[in-house]
Amino acid sequence: MTPMLDAAEVARRPRGPRSAPPAWLVVALACAGQFLVVLDVSVVNVALPSMRADLGMSESGLQWVVNAYAIAFAGFMLLGGRAGDLYGRKRMFLVGLGLFTAASLAGGLAQGDAQLLIARAVQGLGAAVLAPATLTIVTSAVPEGAARARAIATWTAVGAGGGAAGGFVGGLLVDTLSWRWVLLINVPVGSLVLLGSLLWLTESRSGDGRxxxxxxxxxxxxxxxxxxxxxxxxxxxxxxxxxxxxxxxxxxxxxxxxxxxxxxxxxxLMPLGLLRVRAVASANAPRWAKKVVLDHDAVAVEDFRPKFLARTTMARKAADATIGATKAALIEMGRKHGRDIRLVHPAHTTMDCAHCDARAKHAMPLGERTYTCTACGNVSPRDKNSARVMLVRAGLDPAGADGARPPGALLQEAA
The missing domain is CATH 1.10.287 (Helix Hairpins)
Structure with missing residues (x-):
């Protein structure tokens, strides 16, 4: 009886935590999903004449074979990223890939143009849910540093390869099989990736209750x-x-x-406050940075070090990436032109008052563009107040926030 009791005791013991899968395997699964998404933007182009002959489609109908996918993909991508933040990246990866694979099967078996266009639109919707999850899964699986940079470079290269391979893969499938296989080829590949994702991917999210x-x-x-x-x-x-x-x-x-x-x-989905950030609006960080350093002798730069890729929302990822790129461009351009670059710690630069140094006692959302100090009553544009705080901390004259050197100033002009 003792062996039976021992066996029962072992069966009752709780299982230990599941070991994390190898990072390369997670990256491979995410890259496979991204490859399918990008491939299907262009793979159908070669098959359009065969689709027209087989289904009797009009010229405008053929255009919508491409448009239906691209529009659903672009329109719902922001929503797909937000859904991954709230409900889990693995879950949205599986949902997106499942939709994409099922729609590929429906499109490959379509008997009319309406069925094909609906399938392409659903494909685009699945891709919009799938694509944002692929990047966050990659960055969650790989620690920050050189390894993560290599993983993101791999993800980017695989996506670019999918776009470049679309014409070749589409032509090969149309010539050797039929136009239907430019869609049906996604079914076995998508199924394998789905199975691997169910077995090896782990869940992550950054929901904040919104x-x-x-x-x-x-x-x-x-x-x-x-x-x-x-x-x-x-x-x-x-x-x-x-x-x-x-x-x-x-x-x-x-x-x-x-x-x-x-x-x-x-x-x-798209915080409009980002459009008020000069670096975002210009969409050209090096050019903007060159103008800044050529117009000023000294530049105070917020020492922004984003640690965002695995934890925050898609909108914040975009903002952080843009700000980080602008910081790098300012530092590089300033040193190239021999300017005095002073890094400022980013803590509370948007919450401190430039006049009395008091700190705001409430969180300030992105859309709040006016800074009102409850201690001294000062009211000023939020960006200008933050610029003055940074200049003071850098040991530069805060008048530089107005873009001019004050009369008789002993300090260098600053930005």
């Missing part, structure tokens, strides 16, 4: 779709025809509604 911005996603996707339809009408109807102008106007109205929703919602 909801998904579903109205924003619907508005921006609808706006892009209607705009694309209006543009597609120009070839047959011209730019001044009602068939062109009406959908263009409707699409612009939907995009305007999206911007209005984003300005009011608590958890926007």
């Amino acid at each position: 909801r998904l911005d579903l109205p924003g996603a619907v508005l921006v996707t609808g706006g892009l779709a209607v705009l694309a339809y209006g543009i597609s009408q120009t070839e047959a109807e011209g730019w001044t025809a009602a068939a062109t102008l009406l959908p263009l106007a409707a699409g612009l109205a939907l995009v305007g509604g999206f911007l209005l929703v984003e300005s009011r919602t608590a958890a926007p």
